[in-house]
Amino acid sequence: MSEAMDNKITYLGIPKKILAICGSTRRTSTNLSLINAIAKLFSDNLQWKLFTGLSDIPHFNPDLDNDHPPDNVSLFRKALMDADGVLICTPEYAMGVPGTLKNAIDWTVSSMEFSHKPLALITASTAGHKGHQSLMETLRIIESDIPDTSQLLISHIKTKLNGEEITDVNTLKQVRSLIQSLIITIEKKDARLTAPDEV
Ligand SMILES: Cc1cc2nc3c(=O)[nH]c(=O)nc-3n(C[C@H](O)[C@H](O)[C@H](O)COP(=O)(O)O)c2cc1C
Secondary structure (H helix, E strand, C coil): CCHHHHCCCCCCCCCEEEEEEECCCCCCCHHHHHHHHHHHHCCCCEEEEEECCHHHCCCCCHHHCCCCCCHHHHHHHHHHHHCCEEEEEECCECCECCHHHHHHHHCCCCCCCCCCCEEEEEEECCCCHHHHHHHHHHHHHCCCECCHHHEEEECCHHHCEECCEECCHHHHHHHHHHHHHHHHHHHHHHHHHHCCCCC
């Protein structure tokens, strides 16, 4: 397949809505640059929305997780519900998942917005193994739809990006195949939802 063709996904139908969540709240985050690079690569086929409210979500407290949760929690939950699929890009902090990201996910355990939600995870960090493994376990226990082909660990991320361009050829290839896997997961879910009930 030529490079030009490899860059494209022939998607027939309404562009799917993808919610991107950056696990780093740093203004010049490499994970944010990576999200922007991916959104540019797949701008023809997918509608991208960036969730920027992670820092505004209060600390999780089960006592507040009732019929009237804090407004910023409701906003996060709605953003997830409105999306056909979710892309999380995150660094690893102290061998784990950044607290702001994990905190936001904890607010969805009871409300289940991630349940059966097509999802792709990229951990882009200096190393990242432990955080990636931990977040995969969390995402699977809350039943998000994340096949192995929709998860990717990119170590030494800072050597693989230049601004909002993925410069490492192998990383670019891996990212393309991850997004294709996310689209396939969304299409499979759509097909399940529209299939007539078996008699
Ligand atoms: C408090 C802190 C802890 C970190 N711990 C780790 C770590 O355990 N493993 C790792 O791979 N990188 C670690 N890093 C490095 C970041 O993952 C790395 O700088 C990453 O590129 C940051 O992502 P960002 O550019 O999207 O903010 C740490 C950085 C900070 C600020």
